Amino acid sequence: MTRVFLIAGEPSGDALGQSLMAGLRELSPDIEFLGIGGLRMCGEGMESLFPMDELSIMGIAEVLPKYRHLKRRIRETAAAVLGCRPDVLITIDSPDFCLRVARLVKAEAPVRTVHYVAPTVWAWRAGRAAKMAQVIDHVLALFPFEPPLMQAAGMDCDFVGHPVATQPRASETDAAAFRLTHDIGDAPLALLLPGSRRGEVTRIAPVLAETLARMHKARPDLRAVLPAAGPVRDMLHGMIADWPVAPILLAPGDDALKRAAFRAADVAIAASGTVSLELAAARTPMVIAYRMNPLSFALIKRMALTDTVTLVNLVSDSRVVPEFLGPDCRAELITPAALGLLTDPGAQAEAMALTMERLGERGEDPGLRAARAVLSGM
Numbered sequence: 001m002t003r004v005f006l007i008a009g010e011p012s013g014d015a016l017g018q019s020l021m022a023g024l025r026e027l028s029p030d031i032e033f034l035g036i037g038g039l040r041m042c043g044e045g046m047e048s049l050f051p052m053d054e055l056s057i058m059g060i061a062e063v064l065p066k067y068r069h070l071k072r073r074i075r076e077t078a079a080a081v082l083g084c085r086p087d088v089l090i091t092i093d094s095p096d097f098c099l100r101v102a103r104l105v106k107a108e109a110p111v112r113t114v115h116y117v118a119p120t121v122w123a124w125r126a127g128r129a130a131k132m133a134q135v136i137d138h139v140l141a142l143f144p145f146e147p148p149l150m151q152a153a154g155m156d157c158d159f160v161g162h163p164v165a166t167q168p169r170a171s172e173t174d175a176a177a178f179r180l181t182h183d184i185g186d187a188p189l190a191l192l193l194p195g196s197r198r199g200e201v202t203r204i205a206p207v208l209a210e211t212l213a214r215m216h217k218a219r220p221d222l223r224a225v226l227p228a229a230g231p232v233r234d235m236l237h238g239m240i241a242d243w244p245v246a247p248i249l250l251a252p253g254d255d256a257l258k259r260a261a262f263r264a265a266d267v268a269i270a271a272s273g274t275v276s277l278e279l280a281a282a283r284t285p286m287v288i289a290y291r292m293n294p295l296s297f298a299l300i301k302r303m304a305l306t307d308t309v310t311l312v313n314l315v316s317d318s319r320v321v322p323e324f325l326g327p328d329c330r331a332e333l334i335t336p337a338a339l340g341l342l343t344d345p346g347a348q349a350e351a352m353a354l355t356m357e358r359l360g361e362r363g364e365d366p367g368l369r370a371a372r373a374v375l376s377g378m
Contacts, residue, residue, distance in 0.1 A: 002031045002087050003031075004021075004024065004031060004032070004034070004088055005035045005080075005081050005086040005090070006021070006033060006036070006041065006091075007035050007037075007089075007098050008035075008036065008038065008052060008094065009092075009094030009098070010052075010093055012093065012274050013117070014052060016117070016163065017092050018041050018043065018044050019366065019370070020090070020092075020374070021044040023370060023372070024371040027368070028375060034049075034086065035090075049076070049077060049080055050073065050076075053231060054069075054073060055073070070097065074101055078104035078108075081101065081105045081111065082108055085111070087112070088113070088114055089101075089102065089105060089112070090374065091113070091115050091116070091136075092115075093116065095128070095132070102135040105135075112137055113135060113136050113138070114136070116139075116140040117140070117141075118140075118143070118146040129150060130153045132153070132155070133154040133155050137156065138374075139157040140373055140374075141158065141159045142160070143311075143314075144358055144359075146159065147159050158369075160366050161366035162360065163365075163366045164274065164278055164281050164356075165361045166361070167281065168259065170256070170260040170264075170282065171263070174259070175263040182223075182225075187223050188267070188342050189265045189267075190223070190265065190266070191224075191261060191265035191279075192224055192268075193268060193269070193275050194208055194226075194271055196232060197231070198235060200271060200291075200292065201232045204291055205236065207291065209239075209243045210331035212224055212245045212247070213244040214331055214332070218339055222245065225261045225264075225265065226248065226249050227261055233249075237249060262278060262284050263283075263284070266284075266342055267284070267342055267345070268287070269286070272288050272310065276288060276310050277312065277355065279352075283352055285341040285347065286312075286321055286348070287334055287338050288310050288321055290309070290324075290329060291325075291329040292326070308323060309323060309325065311355070312348070315355040316350075316351035316354045316355045320347060320348045321351070
């Protein structure tokens with residue numbers, strides 16, 4: 001029996017892990033999964049060592065208060081890996097946690113290590129690749145420009161495609177049904193995406209509320225929809241009660257409904273991250289708005305190697321998606337950009353199409369490609 005230990009620390013990593021596990025089981029039915037994951041990975045047959053959301057922390061200032069607890073979890077996880085002696089340890093994103101576990105494991109045993117999602121060395125901290133190569137044997141990359149960077153640091157690396165590019169998509173009929181169900185008609189519809197972590201929602205949601213109020217003043221017929229991530233649904237439910245324009249709050253778990261909302265929307269205002277690729281897949285024009293702890297933002301800005309954080313801009317080699325980050329994440333700046341996209345919705349169309357093509361649109365499922373890459377080294 002093949003024994004695989006997986007670690008994921010974020011909802012996006014949980015989704016990647018689920019797809020990879022399904023691919024591994026398809027290619028090698030006699031397989032056992034152990035490790036840390038969320039509901040998706042547990043649904044594929046893994047019992048999580050502890051709740052995954054303990055690791056869903058972002059930003060230097062946010063991590064510091066929980067540093068001792070995370071250190072204990074790192075030691076516990078490494079001990080669990082060494083205790084079960086897996087054929088491969090697969091760490092999925094969350095490098096601050098995962099690579100520390102891999103280092104402890106490698107110091108004690110020759111366990112093969114695979115890291116899913118290459119570090120963003122093209123964006124900041126270029127030296128991370130060489131440091132990662134000390135404990136990681138093989139990298140599974142989501143973006144086509146990443147393998148040469150990983151290989152130069154001494155690791156094997158396969159571009160396996162981004163899952164967003166091959167996921168199901170809503171049709172125009174689905175979008176029309178969403179508008180009909182919620183009595184939206186032909187009114188402009190703004191999609192609000194404040195993130196999935198409590199900290200980022202606390203900082204970004206008030207900015208979205210003010211932006212929505214300003215947009216509504218310019219377009220009185222404006223409607224809004226807000227798909228809530230599971231960890232922050234109750235929090236958002238309380239926050240939007242005082243908003244001047246009440247958005248349609250979508251409960252987590254109904255992926256088809258969420259895709260229909262994305263397709264139905266005329267413009268999106270979104271936190272930075274993979275969500276920009278989901279919007280590109282739905283061909284929804286977007287504005288990126290993100291605010292983090294000022295200390296974290298100042299440190300990251302000083303180390304940045306690129307002038308954009310938006311994946312659509314990076315993959316398409318364009319800068320058509322406007323960004324309002326850190327101190328620029330203000331309603332008075334975001335509003336005109338969002339209203340401009342209502343007027344000119346095709347401004348980002350070419351970049352979104354090119355992004356999806358480069359990420360493997362209409363190709364083989366990335367989870368299966370990733371599974372094949374993992375098994376090829378065993």
